[in-house]
Amino acid sequence: MKPLLYVGNQNYSSWSLRPWLVLRWSGLEFETRVIPMGGDGYGSRSMPAILSVSPSGTVPALHLGSEVISDSLAISEWAAEQSPTLWPTDPTARMHARAAACEMHSGFAALRSKLPCNIRRRTEPRQLDAATQHDVERVFKLWSSLRTRFGGSGPFLFGATKTIADAFFTPVATRFRTYGVPVPDELAPYVHALLNEPSFLEWEQAGVAESWTMPIWDSV
Template sequence: MSDPVLYIGNKNYSSWSMRPWLALKWGGIAFEERVIPLDVEGYGRSQIKEVREVSPSGRVPALHVSGVAIYESLAICEWAAEQTPSLWPQDALVRAQARSAAAEMHAGFAALRRDMSMNIRRRLEHAPDWPGDTRADLKQLESIWSNLLDRSGGPYLFGGRSIADAMFAPVATRLRTYAVEISPQAQAYCATILADAAFLEWERAAIAERWTIEQTEALHR
């Protein structure tokens, strides 16, 4: 059987692609990756031809396993955890907490995602004056992280790496890009993610990419 194929977007921008990519790497699962540049006709409307050919939603990431297209980042992470169960915490209740945090990231933080689109290469000198809903998202983020890190003792949300961390990894890059002031505990957590070997591999590729999505670059100049 050939390796699964993970279709992803530009590494500098595609935060949803980074999440299952990290989970697969962390899980030690062999896969082939194929990058589809998103800076083309159809972007933002789920109408990119090359993406529609591989993903039923017209969005990446999508993982092809034995002829089946698995899409939605969290569903791909769940597939990874079926191959490598240690991607979730061992204890059932702790696992439920980890799934809650991962699902909250997947479904929530809309204002944070709207105002702080991922752009790994970029650094703002000063944080912009965020609107109230974005400030509320940041507060909520710190509150979840603080509760989980207090309980686990870190360095990851549940001690060792889990899918919850893969879901929050793009946020760590956004806080860095947008010069967001966070608590020392949150800073230490972000530093742990940003020093992870798999993350660094993704980051190197993001920095080397030559594609630019103007729509994203234009935000918060």
């Protein structure tokens, strides 16, 4: 039986996009099922449709036979056990890749709430509040330091090979595009590489084609 990944709406669910990219990049075969988010229980991790496949009440959730992994980083770590190049092979680079993915996984609260993921949307550039600006600048510093130290001649954070860290920052690149956040020139090629990566383009196309809308997110 193939692994089965339950995801949220592809236009909006940044949590879902990350492990979906990781699984794609792993080369493992898997199936994807989309659960439209919203309605009763949404926002309090008690949507019946999600709870029926994910004990945490959240997507993404990966089903491996009778086992369920309901966290994007844990799913990515599972994939990396099957496909070791998902983390850099050099131990020092790997340590920094893990730290970057974990920082994204557990931080950037202002960026998440003020610039919600909405892949197909485009707004005029806006004035960011201090906390969001701080998060944006931290992302730029982190990307710059990793690219300078480990990027070599490749387009991604750790060079030519895409890693879990790149998957975790792909939704951030879409947020910068959606809300017109100016990206420093030196980082524009990295954002371009993320937003033109073939698996991402496939996900984006599915998101654009979705008929669901989340009016609250569209009005932020």
